[in-house]
Amino acid sequence: MSAIYILIAAGLAIAGGFLFVFLWAVRSGQFDDDITPSIRILFDDEEPADTPKNNSG
Amino acid sequence: MEKADLYTHTSENLVEETCYHCGLPCDNTAIRYDSKSFCCNGCRAVYSILKEKDLCAYYKLPDAKGNSPDRSYYKGKYQYLDLPEIRQKVVSFSENGVTQVNWYIPSMHCSSCIWLLENLHKLHDGVTAALVDFPEKTVRISIRDEAIKLSGLAGLMSSVGYEPYISLNDLEGKKTSRFDRKRIYKIGIAGFAFGNIMFMGLSDYFTIIGSTGLGSETEAVFGALSILLSLPVFFYCSSDFFVSAWKAIKNRQLNIDAPIALAILVTFVRSLFEIASQTGSGYLDSMTGIVFFMLIGRYFQDKSYSLISFDRDYKSFFPVAVSVIKNGVDSQKQISEIEPGDRLRIRSNEMIPCDGRLISETAAIDYSFVSGESAPVIKTMNEQVYAGGKISGASIELEATKKVAQSYLTGLWNNDVFTQDRDEEESRLTSFINRYFTIAVFLAGSVSWICWAWAGDFKRGFDAMTTVWIIACPCALLLSDTFTNGNLLAIFRRNGLYLKNAHILEKLSGIKKVVFDKTGTLTLPDAAEVRFKGIPLTPAEKGMIAEVSKQSVHPLSRLIREFLERQAGETGVFSVSGLKQYKEQAGGGLEAVCGGVTVRLGSGRWVGETGAGEEETRTSRVYVAFAGMVRGFFEVESKYRDGLKETVRSLERDGIEACMLSGDRPTDMAFLSEVFGGEEKLSFSRTPQDKLDFVRQLQGSRKEAVMMLGDGLNDAGALMQSDVGVAVSDNINNFTPASDAILEGSRLKDIGAFVRLAVAGRRIVTGSFGISVIYNIVGLYFAVQGELEPVVAAILMPASSVSIILFTTLTSRLKARQLMKAKNL
Secondary structure, eight states: OHHHHHHHHHHHHHHHHHHHHHHHHHHTTTTTOSSHHHHHTTSOOSSOOOOOOOOOO | OHHHHTTOOOOSSOTTOBOTTTOOBOTTOOEEETTEEESSHHHHHHHHHHHHTTOGGGGGSTTOOOOOOOTTOOTTTTGGGGSHHHHHHHEEEEETTEEEEEEEOTTOOSHHHHHHHHTHHHHOTTEEEEEEETTTTEEEEEEETTTOOHHHHHHHHHHTTOOOBOOHHHHTTOOOOSOOHHHHHHHHHHHHHHHHHHHHHHHHHTTTTSOOOOOHHHHHHHHHHHHHHHHHIIIIITHHHHHHHHHHHHTTOOOTHHHHHHHHHHHHHHHHHHHHHTSOOOSHHHHHHHHHHHHHHHHHHHHTSOSSOOOOOHHHHSOSEEEEEETTEEEEEEGGGOOTTOEEEEOTTOBOOSOEEEOSSEEEEEOHHHHOOOSOEEEETTOEEOTTOEEESSOEEEEEOSOGGGSTTGGGGGSGGGTSOOTTOOOHHHHHIIIIIHHHHHHHHHHHHHHHHHTTOHHHHHHHHHHHHHHTOTHHHHHHHHHHHHHHHHHHHHTTEEESOHHHHHHHHTOOEEEEESTTTTEEEEEEEEEEEESOOOHHHHHHHHHHHHTOOOHHHHHHHHHHHHHHHHHOOOOOOOEEEEEEETTTEEEEEETTEEEEEEOHHHHTOOSOOTTTOSSEEEEEEETTEEEEEEEEEEEEOTTHHHHHHHHHHTTOEEEEEOSSOOOOHHHHHHHHTSGGGEEOSOOHHHHHHHHHHHHTTTTOOEEEEEOSGGGHHHHHHSSEEEEEESSTTSOOOSOSEEEEGGGGGGHHHHHHHHHHHHHHHHHHHHHHHHHHHHHHHHHHTTOOOHHHHHHHHHHHHHHHHHHHHHHHHHHHHHHHHTTOO
């Protein structure tokens, strides 16, 4: 039965990892505005865009 | 020739021509510039700015539809931003010569707006970065202080059509953030716990089918892990429900969160008890699932609320600062600091912030926003002027006699209706549930306990009672409410009706009477029909009249000029020159010598027309006289929106009474009484207070639900007093009075369909209530016996939630398609 403990531990660790990444993403502001970036990505940049990528704030 | 082409009003092939900048039709007055057509000089100016800075890629974006810059802009409009005490309030931070602002840009509307705003640094060196938040319609801009001032930045943005909106409310720090990250954290954590607890419960679910052969040791480990995972859900994710339930109980009330909180608490405690005593595996999976689904439902509902601000008071309409003249020098002063005795300079299109005494000789003041009266009022020196009027024409000076907060207009906001908190009201359906459902659940649980105790089985009685409380959790009902409302709000928004929140939906479904304002609501704000009656005019005479009326800023002159230019578009170009001795008599009309002939435009008395009984005319008339000979008059008639009659009929078919309430003098009686079915439905010359009282009287002792549709500050009291106050606006970015909903003017005709859809929405909620009752009965059947297998709970709970979400989504979409498509032309 020890196999099931290892699997459970691994499963929880992976799921927990995803939870952590999700919380981090929310915290960094990636979910604050879910429309503008989707539009911005379609703009052709004739020259390297120098708008800051910093979203936190 | 080339140069002359620039501003000539050309007349060929203009029918389909659209403005290169804003994409609107150019009417007949296209301006040619750089071999492109523009509808106005504003659009042309923006184009030349963009071209100069090599930003013409803007026009290649797929949905580029530029904004024409604000016509009321003038140099120095934003000077107040440089006042230290105001500056400090509008900047997010300012350090080491770098300042960041986060400004609200109401005119932002498409992807090319994002592109242009984020390329602001190319328009001015002082801008280092700009980042748009499209859903919030804000842009965060960093500037270098030594290169550009805040006033300069605001001016720069105005010059390309993106005027920032800076209001007193912002300055007072009343900022509301739509977005709550905590709610998303909670959903994430609850989802994580739900999935993993279910995963560990899987073995348990199959025990009814066949033994899993898990040892008790494994079961204990799984139980412990489940408890561990459910702790954050119980203590963190569901805290909103507990807080809200506790608040209600403290006020000796019950709300929908009370039975939910009870269910969560009982499930958690009982699961702990079962797992600890090894008598069962608990219902932690169901508990975390309930919390997860309900949090999603609430998130969905909140997300579908519009981002428009509904709670505006007079402060949102007033300028932040005005020019005060002291010792002959203009300086800016915040309007809250205006003292009686200050000399103010109010420019064209600016609003008078406080009551005062006119110092300039004359002033044309447009009070349409306050009184609904469309014609401007002419005031002469030393007359009292009231706050809320907009200056049309030349700038004026006045002496303040009252502070802003004590002025006549702002006094309306001291009425009780503005201080009542309307958001706390609960919907009738939910309050029904709160009153009876919670008590019924409590009784059902207790009765089953008593029955088992009677039979001598206390343990089973306890099980039965707790299971009843768990299974009867009205989460499915809450979900049906939140999802139906969320769906309907989104459908309404797509169709041009923006509701403040879901409670308004329910109120909308119970509407019995509808009151329409006239000016700006039934009429189109910027359009009027102009007809000439009298001896026909020659093109040369038309040109003279156009030239004379061009000198005046009176709205009627503007309408006449536009009318003549439209006519001229078909026949030729005016070529009039040599206008002399122009003069304007307030309350009378215009006079000028044009080509050796004296031209007079204005009232009957002004031109010497004696036969006109001006009291009786239901339209505005402007008489024309050449060399003292009256030639006839222009009849200016306000233009009504299309389909008004059908709108009123469709409301009446649904048993809803419609009437009209106007602050204007009686006009267009014949037309309006045909629309509303009788003159007794029309009321004219009502003050803002009258309007409020009228609505209160309609509501009567029976508290019948009244909907008020209006557009101006003069309707603000009535909008607040009514059950559903709808502000009608032709540009939802414009600022409308405080209301429960904002309706796009072009969709006014669909108001009947909106009400019907709201009624359908109520039915859908009731229907899904039925579904959830069926689930509850099935659950209760097991529960009262005290034998609810975790697997049954684990199947029932998500099944009921998912089926209710599907049911409400599908039915509300279907209903919306039926009702709105028929109207959607």
